[in-house]
Amino acid sequence: ILNVEQSPQSLHVQEGDSTNFTCSFPSSNFYALHWYRWETAKSPEALFVMTLNGDEKKKGRISATLNTKEGYSYLYIKGSQPEDSATYLCAFPDSGYSTLTFGKGTMLLVSP
């Protein structure tokens, strides 16, 4: 079982704050790192798939960076809005790229 860890477990910020959280994963045999966003009462939806060391992806106010050598990825949200409230999951594929192991997620609450 792959060890994929996310921190913090939960985060509560005010509207307009910028925030970031971390996903750590095995640094050996890296294939890709996935980020998903999961809103309450909805399905998890893919945000980013990151494959190259130093990769930076951006989608609106959300961006992510990747460091495969040290085994971590950061997700940043600039100027958080209440609609950003969700659980953010990262996932790491197995060696055959057959399955994903998900972290436990970071639950973000943005208050107006």
Added chain:
Amino acid sequence: DADVTQTPRNRITKTGKRIMLECSQTKGHDRMYWYRQDPGLGLRLIYYSFDVKDINKGEISDGYSVSRQAQAKFSLSLESAIPNQTALYFCATAVQGMKTQYFGPGTRLLVL
């Protein structure tokens, strides 16, 4: 119409009963997955299938069985439900190479 559908969306059953959760997809993906989500534990893989004749156990397959009736349909069965199988169950699909998994809306199961 949703690309990945799950039925039922909510189910209450009693200990010892056999139940089946169904997943259908119109995305044409060959890979299908069943996960369960428990508070504080994240998404954990139960079973996955790469085609009708290819079924694989995931991290937590004990107490569950699956059937891939067609490329588009993947069912999860609890032969004799027990209370600790109370959880939110997600079906997901992916293409070979698995850049992204696409999730259904989830089935919330309560075993009394």
